Amino acid sequence: MKRSFDTIVLGCGGLGSAALYWLSRELGGEVLGLEQFAHGHERGGSHDHSRIIRLSYGVTDYTHLAVHTYPCFAELEEESGVQLVFKTGGLDLSPTPAGQPGELGSFAAAMRESGIDFETWSAEDTMRHFPQFRLPGDVQVLYQKDAGLVDARKGVMVHALMARRNGAALLDQTAVQGITPHSDGVDIDTTQGRFSARRLVVTAGAWLTPVLRLVGLKLPITVTREQVSYFSSPHLRDFAVGRFPVWIYYGNQDHCFYGFPVYGEAAVKAAEDVGGQATTAETRSYDRDQRSDHSLRAFMQAHLPSALGPELYTKTCLYDMTPDRDFIVDFLPQHPNILIVSGAAHAYKFSSLLGKIAAELTLTGQTTFGIERFGLDRPGLTDPGFTPSFRLQGEALSP
Numbered sequence: 001m002k003r004s005f006d007t008i009v010l011g012c013g014g015l016g017s018a019a020l021y022w023l024s025r026e027l028g029g030e031v032l033g034l035e036q037f038a039h040g041h042e043r044g045g046s047h048d049h050s051r052i053i054r055l056s057y058g059v060t061d062y063t064h065l066a067v068h069t070y071p072c073f074a075e076l077e078e079e080s081g082v083q084l085v086f087k088t089g090g091l092d093l094s095p096t097p098a099g100q101p102g103e104l105g106s107f108a109a110a111m112r113e114s115g116i117d118f119e120t121w122s123a124e125d126t127m128r129h130f131p132q133f134r135l136p137g138d139v140q141v142l143y144q145k146d147a148g149l150v151d152a153r154k155g156v157m158v159h160a161l162m163a164r165r166n167g168a169a170l171l172d173q174t175a176v177q178g179i180t181p182h183s184d185g186v187d188i189d190t191t192q193g194r195f196s197a198r199r200l201v202v203t204a205g206a207w208l209t210p211v212l213r214l215v216g217l218k219l220p221i222t223v224t225r226e227q228v229s230y231f232s233s234p235h236l237r238d239f240a241v242g243r244f245p246v247w248i249y250y251g252n253q254d255h256c257f258y259g260f261p262v263y264g265e266a267a268v269k270a271a272e273d274v275g276g277q278a279t280t281a282e283t284r285s286y287d288r289d290q291r292s293d294h295s296l297r298a299f300m301q302a303h304l305p306s307a308l309g310p311e312l313y314t315k316t317c318l319y320d321m322t323p324d325r326d327f328i329v330d331f332l333p334q335h336p337n338i339l340i341v342s343g344a345a346h347a348y349k350f351s352s353l354l355g356k357i358a359a360e361l362t363l364t365g366q367t368t369f370g371i372e373r374f375g376l377d378r379p380g381l382t383d384p385g386f387t388p389s390f391r392l393q394g395e396a397l398s399p
């Protein structure tokens with residue numbers, strides 16, 4: 001077995017499989033992916049039928065980047081013949097007291113600055129376009145036509161399959177247990193023996209903390225056990241792709257909910273963002289969260305009653321959040337051969353683009369894309385007094 005490579009990718013979930021693909025286009029057989037579980041497993045952050053892909057964000061660092069995500073997936077779709085992105089239109093909704101800019105003011109400004117078309121709708125407009133919704137009059141809504149869903153499960157597999165077709169190696173059921181950086185590369189000890197490489201790309205998701213421990217480092221990553229639910233609505237037709245958008249409702253008191261048209265199951269999917277309990281990737285359970293169940297059902301009963309029906313299933317999944325909920329895309333200052341790529345629990349839509357950026361950084365040390373916001377030397381990661389931009393359920397509201 002080949003043991004020495006130009007680049008090794010540690011963790012082949014959503015971001016790692018994408019990095020493996022984009023690296024394989026340049027390196028062919030000189031790139032190796034290592035995955036501790038069976039490839040495509042359901043223990044991390046990238047396993048489900050759908051993830052929201054959107055251009056609407058509240059800061060231009062993301063809106064500028066978001067316009068480049070679709071072409072990356074389109075190249076992969078073209079090469080593989082597998083459709084991954086489904087445009088459904090997307091709604092960002094937020095109750096906004098009259099005369100206040102509200103949560104969505106920054107979204108509108110950032111999209112305008114990035115030249116992204118969108119429409120501002122009232123609650124009435126929204127219920128006219130999508131009568132499935134029940135909305136209070138003070139809800140502000142942004143509609144963006146290119147938003148939709150990306151098939152995360154297929155995306156992980158197709159990125160890896162195309163990487164392998166380009167000559168890359170992917171070893172799953174191969175856990176990394178030791179990392180020894182040295183001046184001209186990195187030695188990686190695994191359950192399948194030692195490998196070495198000029199560069200290491202770490203895309204370990206919710207396992208970033210135990211992986212960094214292997215090089216004696218620590219970052220303030222919060223892991224939560226999240227859950228999504230599929231409801232067997234008797235009004236399934238009303239929620240079909242083409243009749244219903246992806247949506248995100250930025251509610252009061254930091255309660256944020258989101259959902260999808262019917263995809264992957266004969267059911268309507270919805271969930272609460274940061275609705276789960278803090279945990280770790282090593283100790284997490286697969287138990288559902290009763291509080292989150294109730295919170296989601298209450299929301300759906302109030303705003304999307306016809307989407308409800310007998311529950312098909314609820315599944316859990318792990319968020320890995322930085323305190324500022326910004327990505328990490330940076331080389332370790334202590335070990336400049338090691339690149340960290342972490343998605344702060346909103347990165348599947350960017351997975352192929354982040355894979356491309358990781359490839360550019362690994363091969364040339366630089367990238368054409370704007371990643372200044374994602375550096376390791378920022379207050380969100382270095383200031384122990386930094387107030388997280390998210391609140392875990394049950395935590396007191398910040399004053």
Ligand SMILES: Cc1cc2nc3c(=O)[nH]c(=O)nc-3n(C[C@H](O)[C@H](O)[C@H](O)COP(=O)(O)OP(=O)(O)OC[C@H]3O[C@@H](n4cnc5c(N)ncnc54)[C@H](O)[C@@H]3O)c2cc1C
Nearest residue numbers: 011013014015036044045046052176205317343347348349
């Ligand atoms: C419920 C939920 C809903 C979400 N909704 C959206 C959405 O709508 N839109 C969006 O853009 N994003 C969304 N996200 C976020 C997005 O899914 C994640 O940011 C992204 O999938 C994370 O990918 P990853 O590669 O970082 O992590 P993962 O896919 O978890 O991959 C990390 C991999 O590293 C492997 N690994 C770790 N340690 C080792 C080791 N020592 N040796 C070998 N392998 C190792 C793990 O086994 C795993 O396969 C959501 C996430 C969740 C949980």
